[in-house]
Amino acid sequence: MTKLTGENRIVQFLLDRYGIKSPAIRKGIGDDAAVIQPRNADEYMLLTTDMLLEGIDFRQEWTTPRQLGFKSIAVNISDLAAMGARPRFFTVSLAIPSGITERWIREFYSGLTEPNSAKGALLIGGDLSYSKNGIMISITALGESTNRRVLYRSGGRPGDLLYVTGILGKSAAGLNLRETGCIRPRSRSQKEAIRAHHLPEARCEAGKWLAQSGLVHCMMDLSDGISMDLPRMCAASGVSAEIRLDKIPIFPESRMWNCDPLELALHGGEDYELLFAVPKTKRQLLEMNYPSGFTKITPRGEMIRGEGTVWVVESGKRRRRLSELGYDHFRS
């Protein structure tokens, strides 16, 4: 009896065994969200679920109940944004140890239901339980497609340009501040990093625009770091990728508290930015039409022939394999 060595391996087992078995399932296990087709409905429904555990995903000392609620729903909504869906509804399972006050619960639910966290999704149910071992949160969010246009992780082709929204490594820089005992952020950039860590906002508007544009081959959200997530997109698309280190959108201010911004951008995780691939022929069309109110985008790399490997290109150096150093729950 072997012990589990990686989350990807379990997901692969589940995919092999419990893959799509019904025409009502457009997408099952293995993407950011499942896509189903209710009978005679105009649109697809998208379903995603994410769990947050005290001591693993958060610490009570570092977060307020409002921040915890905010982040718990935001990470689920991000999965819907990554497929271009409109958030509609969500349910919350919450297990709490004795000692949690009614005020804590009120603030938690208040964070869950803010416009910037839930992005329009309405709370419709859940489950409550007593816990002997810390707080546990499990959320399921439902989204709806627009004109049945949904983007998957698969669909990328060799030659596609790789884009990301926003900046990478900011959330990890905020986590670093917490880990090194920074209780009150002093500078503006420290506040920004802490905010990115506790109050991430799903890129719903950009996700929807990109899905509707017809210019994008595939998309996903960056939750575990580009070094973990890009290989997943490559594997789903049956390609490899090259990323250019000088093009990675880093958060340079984190150098001031002794972080390596590039390291955090590649392996940090929890940025909840969008990663997407666009054919080279559509580059101009994309960059001309992409709304100026959204985060600026430029190509960060491209997809190449191969079998799921991500290469790092640095000027004046030989290309190297980007080892998978992002966060994997099942790696010790």
Place this chain on the structure above:
Amino acid sequence: MTKLTGENRIVQFLLDRYGIKSPAIRKGIGDDAAVIQPRNADEYMLLTTDMLLEGIDFRQEWTTPRQLGFKSIAVNISDLAAMGARPRFFTVSLAIPSGITERWIREFYSGLTEPNSAKGALLIGGDLSYSKNGIMISITALGESTNRRVLYRSGGRPGDLLYVTGILGKSAAGLNLRETGCIRPRSRSQKEAIRAHHLPEARCEAGKWLAQSGLVHCMMDLSDGISMDLPRMCAASGVSAEIRLDKIPIFPESRMWNCDPLELALHGGEDYELLFAVPKTKRQLLEMNYPSGFTKITPRGEMIRGEGTVWVVESGKRRRRLSELGYDHFRS
């Protein structure tokens, strides 16, 4: 700052604050499942979520991974059955401590996906996480209405007869065997009780038939014991109820291992039978047409004017209030 004293109170707070806010929500917080209406779809979608925690809801020593998977999905499917819905899809969030083997996971998922546990619902996604504190399972199940006929907890009226499917207290008798150290059940009735505890089957066929019949005013499933669940149905319907002790369908065999069958039937929980109310004028129609292949039903009590109180009637005695002695996660 007060400590929480009851699950019902938290649910009431959520209901007051996050009640229905959209015409797409037919039913939100506070019933067995939420009921939503996808755009232009023929049918409603129903959504329910339930959490199972090691040390609270189960112990690893007492259950095999297959049994655990079976029960985890069955308790969710039971919520759909209680509204008359057809189970369609489900997602699973699973957090496991190190030391859980790949074989354990395979068997857990095998229990999750059996015909008698999932009742046709297909696994479409989920989340995996490492846990420092035991196994945690959170499942969200989706069902579909038939002809938009859905039964709620509300809708019962004074004079309605109260029915339950099957026998009550069998699962609690099985739990009692486990708690008193019975590793291998000896008699047929012990095996039956253990089976009821570990492998409960949602009453989907009966639930669907009852919803389609047009004879039923309201329905719910019995998960926390009739002494906890009936007051919830009464409160939702704005009535009180009287139950006749001699009519409660008990599991008398549990006397052989020193249980009080009536006590377990009233307060035991985890039977996952259906509780429903039918107007007196429809009694004959119901009992004549109810399929003979389903568990036999006879009236166990009736709804009366009042505000959510459940009274117990025993021949030759004054009626008494049925104190709420079922399982409440938040009562110490």
